Amino acid sequence: MGGVDKGLQNFNGMPMALHALMRLAPQVGEVMINANRNLGAYEAFGVAVWPDVLPDYAGPLAGFLTGLERCETRWLVTVPCDTPLFPLDLVARLAKAALESEAEIAMATAREQDGKLHTQPVFCLLRVELLESLVRFTHGGGRKTDAWTGLHKTVLVPFDTPLDDPRAFFNANTLAELHLLEHS
Numbered sequence: 001m002g003g004v005d006k007g008l009q010n011f012n013g014m015p016m017a018l019h020a021l022m023r024l025a026p027q028v029g030e031v032m033i034n035a036n037r038n039l040g041a042y043e044a045f046g047v048a049v050w051p052d053v054l055p056d057y058a059g060p061l062a063g064f065l066t067g068l069e070r071c072e073t074r075w076l077v078t079v080p081c082d083t084p085l086f087p088l089d090l091v092a093r094l095a096k097a098a099l100e101s102e103a104e105i106a107m108a109t110a111r112e113q114d115g116k117l118h119t120q121p122v123f124c125l126l127r128v129e130l131l132e133s134l135v136r137f138t139h140g141g142g143r144k145t146d147a148w149t150g151l152h153k154t155v156l157v158p159f160d161t162p163l164d165d166p167r168a169f170f171n172a173n174t175l176a177e178l179h180l181l182e183h184s
Contacts, residue, residue: 005038007081009175012182016172019084021045027091028077032070034063054138060122060145061138068131080122083171085181087159094125094157103155104130110169111160119156120169121145 007017017033025031032048036057042049050070052062060078067076075098077091087093090108098106108123122145130152137148159168172178 004175005035005041006172007035008038008041009172009178011084011172011178015041016084016178017042017081018045020079020081020086021047023084023086023088024077024079024091027088029073032067034066058138059143061134061143061148063122064126064145065131065134065138068126068128068134071128074128076126076128078122078124078126080171082173083123083169085165085168085170086123087164087168090123090159091125093159094123097155097157098125101155102153104152105149105154106157107149107154108169109156109158109160110164111166117156117158117160119146120159121149123169124149 008015011019021031021033032050033042033045034052035042035049036051039049039051048070050066052058053066053069054062064078067078075095077094079086079090094106094108097103104127106125108120109117110120112118133151134148142148167181167184170181172181
């Protein structure tokens with residue numbers, strides 16, 4: 001998005017990160033935000049804000065690590081700020097699949113424009129016991145989400161029923177895509 005903070009870009013009149021917060025909060029007991037700049041703006045949303053515990057903007061795993069270090073429950077769910085229409089039953093469906101398959105990680109999959117199911121790696125539910133594994137992986141230089149999740153029992157959870165919004169996992173990477181999503 002040309003260097004602007006995605007989470008603070010307006011979608012239907014409010015910052016995308018606030019949309020994510022409002023969609024996620026009813027699904028969980030507690031919410032925190034992982035952000036590396038504009039911390040005061042995010043703190044204004046009324047929840048704890050934590051910057052990455054790894055240097056150099058190390059990607060999604062840095063956010064996972066930050067969340068796992070601060071999580072006070074048995075599970076951590078992660079969602080990105082640039083996908084404001086994710087399902088209102090995301091956590092329930094991920095949790096059901098994780099428990100039924102005794103998985104350590106439950107990750108969403110969704111049908112994309114090519115008609116195929118694709119993994120949505122930042123929409124996942126993680127056991128907090130994975131913290132040590134993630135510390136070892138990232139401190140060893142690992143940065144790829146699928147390389148780390150591949151080390152653990154992971155269940156993929158499809159979000160492609162006729163009742164699922166096909167735009168639910170559309171992430172806006174440009175202002176044009178964000179405006180298109182607003183008007184679709």
